[in-house]
Amino acid sequence: MRVLLVEDEREMAAALAAALAKQGVIIDHTRTLTDAFELTRQHVYDAILLDRRLPDGEGLSLIPRLRKGGNDTPIIVLTARNEPKERIEGLDVGADDYLGKPFLVDELMARLRAVMRRPPHLAEPEIVVGRMTIDPLHLGVTIDDVPFEMPRREMLVLVALAKKKGKTVLRSVLEAAVYNYESEIQSNALDAHISRLRKRLLDASAGVTVHNIRGVGYLLRED
Known part of the structure; x- marks a missing residue:
């Protein structure tokens, strides 16, 4: 949000x-x-x-x-x-x-x-991708109905990717989802969040993979 x-x-x-x-x-x-x-x-x-x-x-x-x-x-x-x-x-x-x-x-x-x-701002109630169910409004994730915790910024990245599942999300869009406009963003900060998120999802067998679209952004795809 x-x-x-x-x-x-x-x-x-x-x-x-x-x-x-x-x-x-x-x-x-x-x-x-x-x-x-x-x-x-x-x-x-x-x-x-x-x-x-x-x-x-x-x-x-x-x-x-x-x-x-x-x-x-x-x-x-x-x-x-x-x-x-x-x-x-x-x-x-x-x-x-x-x-x-x-x-x-x-x-x-x-x-x-x-x-x-309230319409027209009715939030998508949930996003189902892989074995995950994501609540973008409350920033909650379950895997096979079991709550799955992760750091806030990784969660924000995941929500932004999940909303566009199967499509490439630009780096600038992901950065805007995680940081406010006053933040000084280090060049590798987003990549670090993505790297940790990718490992976390792999370890949990979440049924999704985060792909790097070189020079453009990232994409969340179901396995």
Whole structure:
């Protein structure tokens, strides 16, 4: 899950990004409406977390601008402005949900999953490939119905490959699935994740193999 966080309080943003990362969420963070709009033009997000009090204006003003341009990414407003009138205002302008600060990360994750289940963002319930069943929303994997654990970044790579099973996935697409746009990615970082993932799947007899398409990307194929 890749999420855009629009929040001007740096400490709040850092703490939230760290907490969500533990849940397998890739966070791109910006402090302004201007940068937020530009990022939505450059990247596809599963959801947007939007504060209201931002340095360059009212956060809610971003919503109609996105909707007018055809961007229907689910938006959850996260704000200390949590009076009933303010919640109604946020929902009426087009927010999918409205959560007052402070909040529990577990509740935010539940709300993220909920808005992503709504059409047209209905998440693929599961991906079956080889002997594996993959839940891309909750980042869960079973092999023959037995839970199979792996590190978060390897899991993100696996989900990205499984969504395009049998097709080549570009390196840039895989990197975007694992890292946020601010990350400094070492040249061999993705290859290291792939190498460990390939061995893990082989050792577990998962029924799939990760193939290197030299100079292009990787492909997940059933054995």
